[in-house]
Amino acid sequence: MQRTDSARVALITGGRGFIGTHLAVGLARQGFHVVAADRIAWLDDRVESARLDVTSYAECLDLVRAVQPHVVFHLAAFSTVDAAFSDPHASLATNVGGTMNMLEAARSVRGLGRFVLASTDKVYGELVGDAYVETSRLDARGVYDVGKMAADNLVRLYSEEFGLPVAILRLCNVFGPGDPNTASRIVPRTLSRIFDAAGPLPPVIYEGSMAHGRDYVYVTDVVRALTTVAFDPRACGEGFNMVPAAHRTTLDLVAEMIDQSGKACELHDRDWADAIRKNGYEVVPGTGLPSALERQHCDARKLGALGFSTQVTMTEGLRRTIGSFLRRRLVGRRTR
Incomplete structure (x- = not known):
């Protein structure tokens, strides 16, 4: 260059x-x-x-x-x-x-x-x-x-x-297409299970983290x-x-992703969409890591004073992210 x-x-x-x-x-x-x-x-x-x-x-x-x-x-x-x-x-x-x-x-x-x-x-x-x-x-x-x-x-x-x-x-908490951290971050972890190549799996939530609040x-x-x-x-x-675009508890965010993913799949694979809804989510004991914080929320008026505001809503951001997982699954299905 x-x-x-x-x-x-x-x-x-x-x-x-x-x-x-x-x-x-x-x-x-x-x-x-x-x-x-x-x-x-x-x-x-x-x-x-x-x-x-x-x-x-x-x-x-x-x-x-x-x-x-x-x-x-x-x-x-x-x-x-x-x-x-x-x-x-x-x-x-x-x-x-x-x-x-x-x-x-x-x-x-x-x-x-x-x-x-x-x-x-x-x-x-x-x-x-x-x-x-x-x-x-x-x-x-x-x-x-x-x-x-x-x-x-x-x-x-x-x-x-x-x-x-x-x-x-x-x-x-930042989310969007291309996040490889499917083993840990809540958005890619949840969607990688919903769009697992072998069939939709229920997202997993730690029992003690269901009410944890985060900005996204x-x-x-x-x-x-x-x-x-x-x-x-x-x-x-x-x-x-x-x-932030929005504040969500872990449970509310996972429920939102299940709902949006089911709707996104309707036109392409009704059986998959039905399975997503039927699976729901799975609650497992524990809270994740011992240092997990219960509540996080930012006052961001200082950045706003520079004229900054978000352009992508939580709903739209999830739609784009779910779309990237769905497209990958559809391409994988055509190449098999």
Whole structure:
């Protein structure tokens, strides 16, 4: 690819992840020269691929110096609570050490416009009151949550101590097509069972998590929010809660996906649609991981003050996501 105006160069760590791929394509469509850095190579001629292990400071420094980005989107992380719990050392080395490496490397860039961290609402810990605000105490628990809280603190440290131009976006639960985390995240996990190739299986819900409340947002709105905090001068040095599309309990969300999936299947396979409804969902003992939070909800008026609002409703986002699972099943059925 021909490198053009340096002000249009964006480096994305974790560029092959769920959010990273959507962000990379979105920025490329806007005319940015996008470098997607990950342990896995990128296979899209719109995006330049670079291999990177963020736990290696030498690799981070070499890449940043070679790319000379105007903006760094730091998304590289152990991206699920389950994965972090299963390998706490590797998770913390990536989520904490990797952030520190990229921050230090970013200091070597002349004219860096913004270092954007994709953080999480889990940094706040258990919700006390009606909603988290950006000034709420960071009180994370659990391997994933604490690692992201440490990264959040490091970014603010580099802003306040070293004058690095940063912005932090604390995401809620992100969903949409292409999320590979079917073993852990509630939306792809539920839909992977409903659209299992061998026939619909009932979604599984932990008994103790049925009333857990979470904010949800569609992935393309996350891309828009990341670019907003990356390029709006008012966002420099600030942290923002993500504007959610909706708030749902686990039970209500699973019930909504069952209902929408059944309706989506009606025109293509009535038997499948009937089986989805008949299966319902399966409740199993437990609450998931011991550090699972019961309630999470963000006050996102600060991001709204920048003129940001979501464009995709919860219903529409689920329709698009269910459609992607349905299309995959229909294509698989035709190729068998």
